[in-house]
Amino acid sequence: MRILIVHNLLWAHYKSSVFQAFQRLVDQQINVSVHVLQIARNERSRAGLETINPDETTPVYTYDYELLFDRYLEEVSLRERAQALLQRAKAYKPDVINLTGYYDPAQILLLLWAKSSGIRVVMQNESTGADQPRGGWKEQFKRWLFQRCDGFFCFGSQSADYLIQLGVNPEKILLRKNAVDNDVLQSVYEKALPDRVNMQQAMQLRANNFVFVGRLIEAKNLPMLLTAFAEALKYSTNSTNWGLILLGDGAERDNLNRQITTLDLVNRITILPGRPWFRVPEVLALSDVLVLPSRSEPWGLVVNEAMACGLPVLVSDRCGCVTDLVPHGQTGFVFDPDQPDQLTHWLIQFMNGSVNTQQMGQFAKQFIAPYSPEAVAQEMLDGFRKIMN
Numbered sequence: 264m265r266i267l268i269v270h271n272l273l274w275a276h277y278k279s280s281v282f283q284a285f286q287r288l289v290d291q292q293i294n295v296s297v298h299v300l301q302i303a304r305n306e307r308s309r310a311g312l313e314t315i316n317p318d319e320t321t322p323v324y325t326y327d328y329e330l331l332f333d334r335y336l337e338e339v340s341l342r343e344r345a346q347a348l349l350q351r352a353k354a355y356k357p358d359v360i361n362l363t364g365y366y367d368p369a370q371i372l373l374l375l376w377a378k379s380s381g382i383r384v385v386m387q388n389e390s391t392g393a394d395q396p397r398g399g400w401k402e403q404f405k406r407w408l409f410q411r412c413d414g415f416f417c418f419g420s421q422s423a424d425y426l427i428q429l430g431v432n433p434e435k436i437l438l439r440k441n442a443v444d445n446d447v448l449q450s451v452y453e454k455a456l457p458d459r460v461n462m463q464q465a466m467q468l469r470a471n472n473f474v475f476v477g478r479l480i481e482a483k484n485l486p487m488l489l490t491a492f493a494e495a496l497k498y499s500t501n502s503t504n505w506g507l508i509l510l511g512d513g514a515e516r517d518n519l520n521r522q523i524t525t526l527d528l529v530n531r532i533t534i535l536p537g538r539p540w541f542r543v544p545e546v547l548a549l550s551d552v553l554v555l556p557s558r559s560e561p562w563g564l565v566v567n568e569a570m571a572c573g574l575p576v577l578v579s580d581r582c583g584c585v586t587d588l589v590p591h592g593q594t595g596f597v598f599d600p601d602q603p604d605q606l607t608h609w610l611i612q613f614m615n616g617s618v619n620t621q622q623m624g625q626f627a628k629q630f631i632a633p634y635s636p637e638a639v640a641q642e643m644l645d646g647f648r649k650i651m652n
Contacts, residue, residue: 264294264295264296264358264359264647264648264651265296265298265355265356265357265358265359266289266295266296266297266298266357266358266359266360266361266647267297267298267299267300267351267352267355267357267359267360267361268282268297268298268299268300268360268361269299269300269302269348269360269361269362269363269370269373270282270299270300270301270302270363271301271302271303271336271363271367272301272302272303272304272305272306272336273301273303273304273305273324273328273330274304274305276444276540276541277442277443277444277540277564277636279323279324279326280442280443280444280636281442281636281639281640281643282299282324282326282328283324283325283326283636284635284636284637284639284640285297285326285640285643285644286325286326286327287640288637288640288641288644289644292644295644296327297326297327298327298328298329298355298357299326299327299328299329300328300329300331300347300348300351300352301328301329301330301331302331302332302336302339302344302347302348303330303331303332303333303334303335303336303338303339304330304332304333304334304335305335305336306335306336306337307335307336307337308478329351331344331347331348331351332347341368341369344367344369344370345368345369345372345373348369348370348372348373349372349373349376352373352376352377357377357382358382358383358651359382359383359384359385359413359647359650359651360373360374360377360382360383360384360385361384361385361386361387361416361643361647362374362384362385362386362387363387364386364387364388364389364390365386365388365405365408365409371408374386374408374411374412375411378411383413383414383650383651384411384412384413384414385412385413385414385415385416385437385646385647385650386409386412386414386415386416387415387416387417388415388416388417388418388422388423388425388426389417389418389422389441389561389562389583390422390425390561391419391421391422391424391425391561391583392421392424392425392428393421393580393581393583402429405429406429406430409426409429409430409431410430412431412435413435413650414435414436414437414646414649414650415431415435415436415437415438416437416438416643416646417436417438417439418440418441418561418562418583418584419439419440419441419562419583419584419586419587420439420586420587421583421585421586421587422439422561422562422583423436423439435650437642437643437645437646437647437649437650438639438642438643438646439587440587440634440638440639440642441562441564441567441584441634441639442567442634442635442636442638442639443564443567443568443571443634444636445567445571445631445632445634445635446635447541448541448543448544448568448571448572449544449571449572449628451541451542451544451545452544452545452547452548452571452572452573455544455545455548456548458548459548459549462548462549463549466533466549467530467533468506468508468533468549469504469505469506469531470504471504471505471506471551471614472505472506472507472508472549472550472551472552473492473505473506473507473508473550473551473552473553473554473577473610473613474507474508474509474510474546474547474549474550474551474552474553474554474569474574475488475507475508475509475510475511475553475554475555475556476510476511476543476546476547476553476565476568476569477510477511477555477557477565478511478512478513478537479509479511479512479513479514479515479516479519479534480513480514480515481514481515482557482558482559482560483513483515483555483556483557483558484556484557484558484579484600485509485515485519485556486518486519486522487556487600487603487606488507488554488556488606489507489519489522489523489526489528489532490526490603491556491603491604491606491607491610492507492528492531492532492607492610493526493528494603494604494607495607495610495611495614496528496531498607498611499610499611499614499615500615501614501615501616502614505531505613505614506531506532506533507528507531507532507533507554508532508533508534508535508546508549508550509532509533509534509535510535510537510538510543510546511535511536511537512536512537516534519534520534540568543565543568544568544572547568547569547572547574548572550574551574551575551613551620552574552575552576552577552595552613552620553565553566553569553574553575553576553577553578553595554576554577554578554606554610555576555577555578555579555582556577556579556598556600556606557579557581557582557600558579558581558600558601559581560579560581560582560583560584561583562582562583562584563578563582563583563584566578566582566584566588566589567584567588567631567634569627570588570594570627570628570630570631571628571631572628573624573625573627573628574624574627575594575595575613575618575620575623575624575627576588576589576594576595576596576627577595577596577598577606577609577610578595578596578597578598579597579598579599579600580597580598580599580600581600585597588630588631588634590630593623593626593630594623594626594627594630594631595623595627596609596612
């Protein structure tokens with residue numbers, strides 16, 4: 264079985280972890296090979312985060328891949344993508360092709376060529392029914408397109424449910440997981456934890472902190488988080504030791520700074536610049552609870568990151584991961600991103616000590632363990648075998 268995987272970005276650190284785990288698995292098989300076509304090096308908006316390995320003496324990528332265009336994805340034309348993908352696919356002669364998604368016309372052309380050539384196609388899907396408004400001709404087009412796929416790798420149960428709503432046979436859903444590099448994250452977190460108090464003092468942080476990690480953009484709904492946090496401080500009986508950290512960069516940074524000043528929370532809220540993925544646990548080690556208030560979030564890998572480090576989570580119900588990773592009251596709590604009072608309530612519960620943060624964090628760490636690159640790789644291989652049989 265010859266497997267060809269098409270992926271958008273060479274810089275996608277958690278995908279590379281999955282690909283590397285998949286390569287190790289394939290190397291143990293007889294008559295199975297895999298080749299990954301990476302369309303571009305990175306997206307322009309993520310250019311500052313290209314450092315991709317905590318140990319620079321270790322080879323970064325250890326799977327069989329080819330970088331088609333050594334530049335930003337936005338700089339690669341549709342014609343270039345389509346020609347390169349078709350040329351490489353014809354040369355590789357795959358039995359099955361795994362496509363990144365339905366939104367790239369070049370990959371749709373590759374799908375149609377594959378079906379005309381008798382090649383099986385597995386489509387990756389990260390969309391859910393809730394992360395964007397749905398309806399109209401686009402949904403009808405997706406129905407038509409998905410009928411031509413042999414299987415699907417989904418980012419969780421909500422992603423799978425969305426496909427089923429569009430007429431996909433549940434038997435074709437081959438994967439319902441998304442993973443981060445749990446082991447590396449836990450290692451970095453544990454090394455940083457002993458310096459927690461000293462670092463908090465040096466950075467003028469509170470002893471306890473809520474933390475947001477991600478781009479500072481409108482979809483993340485951060486003004487609501489700031490408002491909810493300000494309200495929680497008013498009504499909590501034990502708010503003195505609590506602060507809020509925002510880790511990331513983006514277009515909303517200046518607006519957020521203005522809101523922080525207006526709310527008179529300059530000494531309570533700290534915005535830190537974005538950093539490479541393997542340094543995120545250093546900030547998680549200064550924190551106690553992750554908050555992800557997004558109005559649109561296909562999955563939310565930062566939830567995996569926080570849970571791998573043993574933090575409970577507060578997650579918007581628009582995030583694709585909530586069904587799989589956040590059983591309410593066990594690994595954290597779920598709230599409506601359009602109802603700030605709900606978030607304020609849960610912030611107060613943590614501030615007042617009504618939630619056993621340590622116990623919930625330990626359960627979160629145990630709960631996330633099966634969401635590993637190795638587990639995803641095994642389910643991918645099982646899925647490819649299923650559709651080939």
